[in-house]
Amino acid sequence: MKQPILTVKNLRTYFYTEDGIVKAVDGVDFEVFQGETLGIVGESGCGKSVTSLSILRILDEKGKIVEGSIIFDGNDLTKISEESMRKIRGKDIAMIFQEPMVALNPVFTIGEQIVEAIVLHQKVDETTAKKMAVDLLRKVGIPEPEKRINEYPHELSGGMRQRAMIAMALSCKPKILIADEPTTALDVTIQAQIMELMKQLQKEYGMAIILITHDMGVIAENADRVVVMYAGKAVEYTDVKTLFNDPKHPYTWGLLHAIPRLDVEQTRLYNIPGIVPNPLKFPSGCKFHPRCEFAQEKCSLEEPELIEVVNGHFVRCFFWEKVEQAKKKEAGDEQ
C-alpha cells in the first residue's frame, strides 16, 4: 500500500471573532498521495480555503487550530515550531491563489520575486537563480521569458500572471502544491490552458496537488480523490469516479443535480432549498439537515460521524441509504 505524504485527521480550525466563535473548519479528514490530486469542493464559507491555510499555518491572529493533526513527513505540522514551519512553507508545500494580483507584490518584477523565492530555500547565487527563473517561466508557457522576467505583475494578463505564480510556487520543486481556486478569476479558454499546464507539471515533478474549487467540472476532470465539504465539515470523501457515479451524501447528490450541465439534457435543475448557513449560526445536529430532503428528527439532534460505508468511501450521514433509493427511482424515471 502507498504511504500518504500528507494526512489530515479531524482538523478543527476556529476563528475567535468579536461576534463569536466561527467554526470555519470543524472536522476534516483526508490523505494526499504522491503524484495525485486531491480535490476539495464546496460552496463559499464551507471551510475549504481555511483548510489549506491551516495546512500552511498562515491563519490570521484570530484563527487557531484547536484540534486534529496534519502529518507531513512524519511531523505534525500543528505542533512543530514556527521556524521549522517556515522551512516547509514554499519549499515542501507551496501555494497558488485565486487572484494572482493579490499574491504577487506589485512593486517588484516577476523575476525579482521568483529569484527571491529560489534564493530563500536553495543554496544558489543570484545569477544561477535568475537563470533558473527564466527556465521556470519558459516551462510554465510564458513566451519570451528573458523579457517577461523584467516586467511587473500589472503588465501581464490574468492568465500570464497565474502562470508566473505557478512558476514561483514550483521554484523549489515542492512535494505538495496547494491550488486555491486557481482558475476561478480566469476566462474558460484560459482556465483550460492553466489546468492543462498544471497536469503536465504534476507529471513532470511528481508532486501532489490539493485542488480547492467550487466547480464540480474542474474536480471531475482533475482530481483523483475528492473531499466534499459543507459547513466546515467533510461530508463525503472518496475517489473521483465513485463520487460522481455513486454519490452517497444528500448534499453531494443534490449539488450534482443542481448544476447546469453540457453533457446531459436537463428539464429542471434540482433545488437544494434554503441558504448556505452563516458560520456563526450553524444549525444543530447534522449541519445540512435544514436543507436536506431526507432529513428526519434524529438529524437535528445528533451529529453524524464520517463513517466508511463501503471500502474507501466515507460519508457523514445517518440515512445515506435513502439517497440510494432516490438514485434508483431516478434511474427508473429515465427509462
Added chain:
Amino acid sequence: MKPLVKIEHLVKYFPIRAGIFKRIVAWVKAVDDVSFDIFEGETVGLVGESGCGKTTIGMTLLRLYEPTSGRIIVADEDTTYYFLPSSKARSYLKKNYVERFQKLLKEKGSLDSLMNSLDGVDRRYAQIFFADAKGSTTRFLSLMLSNMDEKRKKFRRDLQIVFQDPYSSLNPRLRVKTIVGEGPLTHKLVKGEKEVIEKVKTVLEDVGISGEYIYRFPHEFSGGQRQRIGVARALALSPKLIIADEAVAALDVSIRSQVINLMKDLQKEHKLTYLFISHDLSVIKYVSDRVIVMYLGKIVESAPKKDLFDRPLHPYTRALMSAIPIPNPNIKKERIILKGDVPSPINPPSGCRFHTRCYMSQEICANAEPQLREVEPKHFVACHFV
C-alpha cells in the same frame, strides 16, 4: 412570433482620453456592428469571454450607455433617439429618416414604390413623414419628438435589468420596500403608502421572499435572497424584457440553481422575454432558446440552442465548448486548447478577429473579415471555412 427588440448594426466605442486637454487617443471597440433580434417570450443567451462586449450590449440596449451608431427598435418603435439631447435627436431623425426618405423618393420615383420598398418601422415612419407631416421636416420632427416623457417611461417599463453583483446592486442605505417600490412609484403604477406596500409584498412573494421582510435592509439578506430582490425590483414594473447580466455568476452552486429555476418560473407566469448574458456556457445551455456567441465585439455564431450545442460550427464556439470542464469523470473529451490571450479591443486583429488564436486560421483570415451568414436554417456563422 414577432421581434420585441431589433438591434441593427449596433456600434459602441469608448474613448480613451489622455493628456491635459483630455484628447481622445484611442477607442475601445467594445461592440462593433452587431445585429440580432429578440422575439417575444424567448430567452436569448449571449455568451462570450471577458471583453467580448456582451455586457456593453445590455447596457447600451437599456441606454445606460448611448450607442455610437446603429438602431435599437423596441416594440416597433425606434428608440435610438429617446435619450439623446434634443439637438442630437433631431439630427438623428433627419439623417436616418428625412434624408433617407427623400433620397429614396428620388430613386424610386413614386411614393407607392417607395412605400413598397420599406417595411416595419421604416414604413410606418415614412407614412408619418409623407402623410401626417405632408413631407415637412419640421412637422415630422415635432410629431416624432412629441410625448417624449411618456415614450421614455414606457421604454423604461418595458426593459429592465438584473445585475450580477447581489451586493452592489442594492443601495445599502435603503429598505427593501423603498428599493422595490421605487419603480412603481416613479411610474405612478401605485398611489399612496398602502398600495406601495401591497405591490412590494406581492412581487417579493413572487420571487420567494416573505412579505414580512419589506422593512429590512439589504445587508440582512443572503446573496441569493438579494439577487431575488434584484429580480423583484425589475419585475415590479411588469417589463416585457429582462436583461439578466451575469445574474447568477456570483452565486453559490446550490443557490444558483434556485435563482435559475425561479427565473424560468417567472418567465412562464409573466410571459417574460429574457436576454441572458453570461460567460458560462452550461448556464446558457440550460436557460436559452437561442444562443449568440460573441468574440471581441462581434457575433461569431448564432443558432437555436439545440443546433448550437449539437453542432457548433465556428472554431471559437468549439474551443469554448471543449474548454468547459464536464462534471463527469467517465467522459474523456478532446480538448481544443487555444493559444494566447484574448487580444485588446483597442486594437483588434485585422480580418477575422479570432484569427490570432484560431487553430484553423489561414492567410485569408488576417485579410478579410468573414461576414455572418446563414449556413443552415437559423444557424449563422462568421467564418471563412464553414
Added chain:
Amino acid sequence: MRTETKRMIKRLMRNPSAVLGFSLLIFFTIIAIIAPIICPPQSYDPYMIPIATWDKTPQPPTAEHPFGVIDGRDIFYGVIWGTRTAFKVGLIVTLTSTVIGLLIGSVAGYFGGWLDEILMRITDIFLSIPYILAAIVVTAFLGMGLNKVMISLITFGWMATARLIRGNILQVREEQYVLAARALGVSDYLVILKHVLPNTIFPVIIQATMRIGSLVITAAALSFLGLGAPVGYADWGSLLNFARNWLLGASGEAFKYWYAIVYPGTAMVLFVLAWNLVGDALRDVFDPRLRG
C-alpha cells in the same frame, strides 16, 4: 432604524477610544456652555480676559487664579472662555468650508466634462499654495481679528472636501444600484438625492469632524504668530502667544513658568484629540464594510 441605531451605539460603546473621544467632547461642550457660570464675565465683552494685575511677569497658580496669571491676565478665565472660541472657530470654519467644498465637488463630479475640468484645476491651484503661508498672507492683508482668521481659513480649507466628494460621486455613479435606478426611469435629481448623496456624504462628515481639531491648531498657530485674535482675547493660541517670551523660564529654573504653557496647551491637545477620536469612531460606524 432602531436596531440599526442600537447596533451603532453598541459598537461605539465597545470601543474605548470612541468612548474617550465622546466623553472629552461632551466635557468641552459643557465647559463652553457653562463658561459664564464658572467665570462670570467682568466687562461688556465676555471674551476679553479681565486684567488681574498690571505686573507683566507671569504669576504661579493661587487660589484666586488657579491656573496662574500671564501678562496680567487670568489663565483660567482664558482657558475656559477659550473653549468657546475653539468651538466657534472650528465649527464655523469647518461647516462653511465643507459646504463650499460639497458644492464645488458635487457639481464637478456629477456633471463632469469641462465644468469638472475647470473646477478641479481651480482646486489644484488653491491646493498648490502652502496652507499656513496662504492663511498668514490673507490674514495680514485683511487685518487682525478672529473673523479675518476664519475667512482666510475658509478660503483655503474647502479643497479636500471638494476632491473627496467628487471622487466618491465618480465612484458611486458607477455602482450597480445607481445604474438600476436609472434603468427604472428615476429622474437624475432623485438619483443624486436618494442614491448618490447618502452613499457619499459620510466620508465627508468624518473628514470634517477630524478637521475641526486641526483647524483649532492652525488658528492657534496664527494667534501665536500674533495674527489672530486681538490682545487679551480668550483664545488658547493667544495665551500661548503671551507665554512666548517666558518659554525659556528663568535662569536656573527652566520650568519656572510651566503653567503658562501647560494649561492652554493641554486644553488644545485634548480638544484636538477629542475630535480625532470622534472622527475615527464615526468612520468605524459608517463604514458599510464593518456592518454586521
